[in-house]
Amino acid sequence: MIFENILVQKTAALAQITINRPKKLNALNKATIYELHKAFDALESDLNIKAIILTGSGEKAFVAGADISEFAHFTSDEGATLAREGQEILFNFIENLATPVIAAINGFALGGGLELAMACHFRIASDNAKMGLPEVSLGVIPGYGGTQRLPQLVGKGKAMEMIMTAGMISAEDAKAFGLVNHVTTQEELIPLVEKIASKILRNSSVAISAAIVAINANFEDGVNGFDAEINAFGECFGTEDFREGTTAFLEKRKPDFSGN
DSSP: OOOSSSEEEEETTTTEEEEEOOGGGTTTTTHHHEEEEEEHHHHHHHOOOOEEEEEEEETEEOOOOOOOOGGTTOHHHHHHHHHHHHHHIIHHHTTSSSSEEEEOOEEEEHHHHHHHHHHHHHHETTTTOOEEEEGGGGTOOOSSSSSHHHHHHHHHHHHHHHHHHHHEEEHHHHHHHHHHEEEEEEEHHHHHHHHHHHHTSSSSSHHHHHHHHHHTTSSSOOOOHHHHHHHHHHHHTTTTHHHHHHHHTTTTTTOTTTTT
């Protein structure tokens, strides 16, 4: 597929999506959101792809925020529609993707950019990265899941402070708060993400998909996460990956999940 705002690369079972608007610091506009949806949807359907890296082009920004010029004159109804469609098309879509998505935060991740990173299954940052949700400085609040996912990751109190002050935090602080898993240099960011992804690729993609469903269930209103885990656990027993994994263990060899 040919895109105007993003780049998609595939190397064996690993794919990388790069938001490619460096002159706009990779800001999210409507077109980019739709392109990202199409790219993730296509990669999800590609049975050869077992993990996806999401990053930004250049050395300054992962995504510096949303393109404010697109919605500066919206009405209340238009604003609500913008948030609802964005969450459904991209942010919730990524969070519930069966294929693991790792955010490689290579610079500023602000507003919609941080919300995009938080929708990924986990995050790794370069040491120059700055993160924050500055929306209240514009007279609005985060609308792409920021008020929900940030407290899940850093706790209610810290999320309240970050959102109310509209301030930025460093990569090291983000790691200390649990917002990112690892911090490294910008040069080593993608190699580190690829190294971690390679560990994911060795495991059962079927089981990993089931784990994503079970983990996410704990954060859904009205859903019993323990029941979701029990059901997903039971379903694993009927898969070829379970038979291969247990057989390999009993035969004292490494499992081969390549056929699934």
